Amino acid sequence: SQKIEQNSEALNIQEGKTATLTCNYTNYSPAYLQWYRQDPGRGPVFLLLIRENEKEKRKERLKVTFDTTLKQSLFHITASQPADSATYLCALLNYNQGGKLIFGQGTELSVKP
Amino acid sequence: DAGVTQSPTHLIKTRGQQVTLRCSPKSGHDTVSWYQQALGQGPQFIFQYYEEEERQRGNFPDRFSGHQFPNYSSELNVNALLLGDSALYLCASSLDSTSTDTQYFGPGTRLTVL
Numbered sequence A: 001s002q003k004i005e006q007n008s009e010a011l012n013i014q015e016g017k018t019a020t021l022t023c024n025y026t027n028y029s030p031a032y033l034q035w036y037r038q039d040p041g042r043g044p045v046f047l048l049l050i051r052e053n054e055k056e057k058r059k060e061r062l063k064v065t066f067d068t069t070l071k072q073s074l075f076h077i078t079a080s081q082p083a084d085s086a087t088y089l090c091a092l093l094n095y096n097q098g099g100k101l102i103f104g105q106g107t108e109l110s111v112k113p
Numbered sequence B: 001d002a003g004v005t006q007s008p009t010h011l012i013k014t015r016g017q018q019v020t021l022r023c024s025p026k027s028g029h030d031t032v033s034w035y036q037q038a039l040g041q042g043p044q045f046i047f048q049y050y051e052e053e054e055r056q057r058g059n060f061p062d063r064f065s066g067h068q069f070p071n072y073s074s075e076l077n078v079n080a081l082l083l084g085d086s087a088l089y090l091c092a093s094s095l096d097s098t099s100t101d102t103q104y105f106g107p108g109t110r111l112t113v114l
Helices: none
Strands: A003-006 A011-014 A019-026 A030-038 A045-051 A056-059 A062-067 A072-077 A086-094 A101-103 A107-112 B005-007 B010-013 B019-024 B031-037 B044-050 B053-057 B064-068 B074-078 B087-094 B109-113
Touching: A003 A086, A011 A019, A019 A030, A019 A086, A019 A107, A030 A062, A030 A072, A045 A056, A045 A062, A072 A086, A101 B031, A101 B044, B005 B087, B010 B019, B019 B087, B019 B109, B031 B074, B044 B064, B074 B087
Parallel strands: A011 A107, B010 B109
Antiparallel strands: A003 A019, A019 A072, A030 A045, A030 A086, A056 A062, A062 A072, A086 A101, A086 A107, B005 B019, B019 B074, B031 B044, B031 B087, B044 B053, B064 B074, B087 B109
16 A cells, blocks of 8 residues: 655654654655645645655755655754754655645654753 | 735534635646645645646545636635544645646645534
């Protein structure tokens, strides 16, 4: 069956450390994978997109990697801050499924001062 | 530059009623997708509209229907509401050249069915 899964447990880290979030998928052939941030009761906010032929993308303190052999994407936030506390969602766009984004369940990140 | 807007922000209905949610896409975008997000879950794709046609649909019953207007805004209609329809309904817009463009989300409409 097709699955997309993120860290099931909430992630608690200390301010200044690097947060690493995981997104694994099974039986999909993604054209690309996106990461979104979502605050409680709000809509997801787009952060980064990485295509299947890209290994790594960076934007300021954010880095995402994509390994199509392992069927995994990692999302890193370096020098984390309490303001980074939120739920992070990964979403993939599968080939031959048009514009249908398939989301993981999200990982809640809490950064303590 | 206005982002994606949705109305209303909150809505309370009772079982069996019908509801209409509205979405205005980001300026310059012509494609609108709708998602349902239950508490603690990721968004689930309902359908996508492009050029006033439903282009793609997820695994949702026919009680869920939609419409796109010539100005690209969109409506989501849900008939015969069930308790399980309580969720955050998200609208996302994109500029469709290949249907793989990044989707930008609105703030959502929180629907509660009693």
